[in-house]
Amino acid sequence: MDLARDSGCNHLDNKDIRAIVLISRDISDRKAKDLEIAKNQQKYQSLFDHHPDMVYYQDKDGYILDTNPVNARIYAKYGISKESVVGKHETF
Numbered sequence: 001m002d003l004a005r006d007s008g009c010n011h012l013d014n015k016d017i018r019a020i021v022l023i024s025r026d027i028s029d030r031k032a033k034d035l036e037i038a039k040n041q042q043k044y045q046s047l048f049d050h051h052p053d054m055v056y057y058q059d060k061d062g063y064i065l066d067t068n069p070v071n072a073r074i075y076a077k078y079g080i081s082k083e084s085v086v087g088k089h090e091t092f
Contacts, residue, residue, distance in 0.1 A: 062090045 011017040048055060048068050056067040064086055067075070072082040085092065 056085075058090055064088055064090060064092075 008020060008022040011019050011021065048057075048066075051068055052070065054068070054071040054074060056064050056071055058064050067082055067085060075082060075085060
């Protein structure tokens with residue numbers, strides 16, 4: 001895992017500077033947080049996908065963003081595809 005972010009400039013050809021400038025930043029905390037977020041997203045996705053009841057989530061305006069497989073199966077019984085529901089308002 002990359003724990004440092006580095007950048008540098010070579011100014012050896014510049015007779016007024018004649019230096020190499022390196023900047024390094026420890027990003028181990030950010031990497032750990034990113035890993036924790038990914039684990040939480042996997043847990044949420046698993047709960048969403050395997051919940052025995054109909055589940056969907058929507059944005060603050062009431063538009064459906066996704067439905068779980070149970071919901072999709074029930075819609076399919078009525079000839080409605082998941083793709084036709086996602087993006088629609090909850091009152092469709």
